[in-house]
Amino acid sequence: MTRLFGTNGIRGVVNQDMTNELALGIGKAWGTYLKQRISRPTCAVGTDARLSNHMLKSAITAGLLSTGCNVVDIGLIPTPTLQYTVKQKRFDAGVIITASHNPPQFNGIKGTANDGTELTKDVEETIETIYFSRQYDTSDWGNVGTPSTWDGAIDLYFNGILSRVDTPAIKKQKFHVALDCGNGAGCRTAPILLQKLGCKVTKLNCNLDGTFPGRHSEPIPENLTKLMKKVRENNASFGVALDGDADRAIFIDENGEYIWGDKSLSLVGKYITFEKKGGITVTPVTTSTCFEDVIRQNKGEVVYTKVGSPIVASVMKKNHAVFGGEENGGLIFPEFQYCRDSGMSLAKILEILARENRPLSELIAEIPSYEMFKTKIACPNDKKEHVMNQIVEHMKNKSDVRDIDRTDGVKVYLNHGWVLMRPSGTEPIFRVYVESKEKSKAEQVATAYKNIVRSLIEC
Numbered sequence: 001m002t003r004l005f006g007t008n009g010i011r012g013v014v015n016q017d018m019t020n021e022l023a024l025g026i027g028k029a030w031g032t033y034l035k036q037r038i039s040r041p042t043c044a045v046g047t048d049a050r051l052s053n054h055m056l057k058s059a060i061t062a063g064l065l066s067t068g069c070n071v072v073d074i075g076l077i078p079t080p081t082l083q084y085t086v087k088q089k090r091f092d093a094g095v096i097i098t099a100s101h102n103p104p105q106f107n108g109i110k111g112t113a114n115d116g117t118e119l120t121k122d123v124e125e126t127i128e129t130i131y132f133s134r135q136y137d138t139s140d141w142g143n144v145g146t147p148s149t150w151d152g153a154i155d156l157y158f159n160g161i162l163s164r165v166d167t168p169a170i171k172k173q174k175f176h177v178a179l180d181c182g183n184g185a186g187c188r189t190a191p192i193l194l195q196k197l198g199c200k201v202t203k204l205n206c207n208l209d210g211t212f213p214g215r216h217s218e219p220i221p222e223n224l225t226k227l228m229k230k231v232r233e234n235n236a237s238f239g240v241a242l243d244g245d246a247d248r249a250i251f252i253d254e255n256g257e258y259i260w261g262d263k264s265l266s267l268v269g270k271y272i273t274f275e276k277k278g279g280i281t282v283t284p285v286t287t288s289t290c291f292e293d294v295i296r297q298n299k300g301e302v303v304y305t306k307v308g309s310p311i312v313a314s315v316m317k318k319n320h321a322v323f324g325g326e327e328n329g330g331l332i333f334p335e336f337q338y339c340r341d342s343g344m345s346l347a348k349i350l351e352i353l354a355r356e357n358r359p360l361s362e363l364i365a366e367i368p369s370y371e372m373f374k375t376k377i378a379c380p381n382d383k384k385e386h387v388m389n390q391i392v393e394h395m396k397n398k399s400d401v402r403d404i405d406r407t408d409g410v411k412v413y414l415n416h417g418w419v420l421m422r423p424s425g426t427e428p429i430f431r432v433y434v435e436s437k438e439k440s441k442a443e444q445v446a447t448a449y450k451n452i453v454r455s456l457i458e459c
């Protein structure tokens, strides 16, 4: 069966593969799924700032209403604001129209269960099966759903964050933050949240614009050069950049230096496990060893998962984890919600700076540094499974291999670092990640392992 849902919902180019017809069908299928479990479900819908948001929201809303689902429109909001609202307001489901950090011609549909967490693979597959079978549970004329609107989501979200950090300590410091929302949904929340936390805000790309005129939406170094400059020019305490739907936050230190997501994840993990005297933390196998180093220092434990925030969140929930997240700026705070959240990440970094009373660069310098090297190799999709098994067989005989982990692809622990060989879920490629203390070693190992994987693909 064709898969519609990827790692983060359904995505595509608007009016090519992400069409009204698809959104309408997903609305009907989702409504059918919900009605098999609840007699009169209520679903919250929201959107990010893209030009096609109303078009797709209208289509999916029509589909949901046709099955007898009530739909509450909570407006243009970040993804974590929708997720928190669904949980707090006890909606039966939530849907956000967003393509996160993808270019403006893209849009997508992402689902939320009644506890605010992202839909599990099982639920997505059930919705897909209903969609492809067209076995919709359409209501008679008198029982179609009722649409309504609610504009309290953003205040609810602010109150949730402010009650979970040391707001008085943050306010006292009067931080100066350079904020780059990338013209995305974070424009609706981040500037006000920072003001509520007593910060002076220097804004960049903080006007909503679905064409993303200010910068590309992905918060990677080459897209944040203006923010780095802004931090230096304005002597800001630090800078922060959000992606298009504001679930991820990337930080810039007071010197205008980019902080990789591994490091910010480690800083927050270190702080939380210190406060809690240990605890379980969760992150995907791609995260740098610096995270495990700081968690172990505090007698904490790291559980590794496959790549993707829904799996990180569900493993956190199962293990009663104290913290978790991804190396791309997606941090998950279980006391708030089991979803990546830029607002809570921002507030927590402010709390750490307020309590430590030291500059961000100094705190980051205390996190161990590793060199990461990434490369990719072409591999037909139908060969991936076979190649992975071959890799494991090949590695068993190598003397420098300490351990082999099959959580996601094949991760090989060496005496001086690790290599992860992972087939892409969407493209005909194998990704090879290498981490080592030394740059030259990482590059050397990457070349050697790339050659091994290539030879196994070709044989």
Ligand code: MG
Residues within 6 Å of the ligand: 100, 101, 243, 244, 245, 246, 247, 248
């Ligand atoms: Mg995102």
